[in-house]
Amino acid sequence: xxxxxxxxxxxxxxxxxxxxxxxxxxxxxxxxxxxxxxxxxxxxxxxxxxxxxxxxxxxxxxxxxxxxxxxxxxxxxxxxxxxxxxxxxxxxxxxxxxxxxxxxxxxxxxxxxxxxxxxxxxxxxxxxxxxxxxxxxxxxxxxxxxxxxxxxxxxxxxxxxxxxxxxxxxxxxxxxxxxxxxxxxxxxxxxxxxxxxxxxxxxxxxxxxxxxxxxxxxxxxxxx
Numbered sequence: 727x728x729x730x731x732x733x734x735x736x737x738x739x740x741x742x743x744x745x746x747x748x749x750x751x752x753x754x755x756x757x758x759x760x761x762x763x764x765x766x767x768x769x770x771x772x773x774x775x776x777x778x779x780x781x782x783x784x785x786x787x788x789x790x791x792x793x794x795x796x797x798x799x800x801x802x803x804x805x806x807x808x809x810x811x812x813x814x815x816x817x818x819x820x821x822x823x824x825x826x827x828x829x830x831x832x833x834x835x836x837x838x839x840x841x842x843x844x845x846x847x848x849x850x851x852x853x854x855x856x857x858x859x860x861x862x863x864x865x866x867x868x869x870x871x872x873x874x875x876x877x878x879x880x881x882x883x884x885x886x887x888x889x890x891x892x893x894x895x896x897x898x899x900x901x902x903x904x905x906x907x908x909x910x911x912x913x914x915x916x917x918x919x920x921x922x923x924x925x926x927x928x929x930x931x932x933x934x935x936x937x938x939x940x941x942x943x944x945x946x947x948x949x950x
Contacts, residue, residue, distance in 0.1 A: 906918050
C-alpha cells in the first residue's frame with residue numbers, strides 16, 4: 727500500500743524478540759526449553775547436513791542506526807532432509823552475533839560436518855540459534871541419521887513429554903515419555919540417540935528401535 731512504512735525483515739524482528747526475552751541484568755546466557763531430536767525435526771522448517779566454509783559479521787539490517795550484528799556462515803550443503811518447498815540450495819545461514827541471544831558458534835574452514843535445523847524467514851534467509859538442534863554429524867547415532875530420512879518426519883503426530891521427576895505418566899494415547907534426563911541426568915542420552923516415538927495404526931504412539939527390545943526402564947518410569 728503506497729505510503730505505508732516498509733516492514734522490517736523478519737530476521738531483524740526475531741533478533742528483537744530474542745532481546746526482549748533477556749531483561750537487563752538477567753543474563754549473559756541463552757536458555758532453551760528441552761526438546762527431543764524428533765521434536766526438533768518436526769518443528770523445524772529446514773533440516774540439512776552441511777560444512778561451514780567461512781563466517782562473516784554483518785549488520786542485522788540496512789538501518790544505519792541499528793547496531794545489532796548477525797553472524798553469517800557460508801556453507802556447503804551436502805544433503806537436505808527437510809525444506810525442499812522453501813529453498814532449493816542453502817548458501818548462507820544467519821545467527822545472532824551475541825551469544826546471550828542464542829547465537830551459534832560453528833567451526834569454519836574445517837572438515838567437520840553438521841546437522842543443522844532452523845527456520846526459513848519471509849525474505850528467504852535461513853536463521854538458526856542455540857535452541858535449534860545443531861549437532862556435529864559424527865556425533866549422531868546410526869538410528870538418528872536413518873530417522874532423518876523417514877521416521878522423524880512420518881511421526882510428527884506423536885507428542886513427546888520430558889520427564890524430570892517420578893511419577894511421570896502419559897496423558898494422551900499419542901504420547902511418549904522422554905526419560906533421558908531422569909535416568910541419565912542429560913537430555914541427549916540413550917533414548918534420544920536410539921529411539922523414535924512412532925505412531926501405530928490405532929493412533930497410539932510408543933518408542934521404537936527396529937527389532938531391538940525396548941529398555942524396561944522406559945516403560946516402568948510411571949512408578950515413583
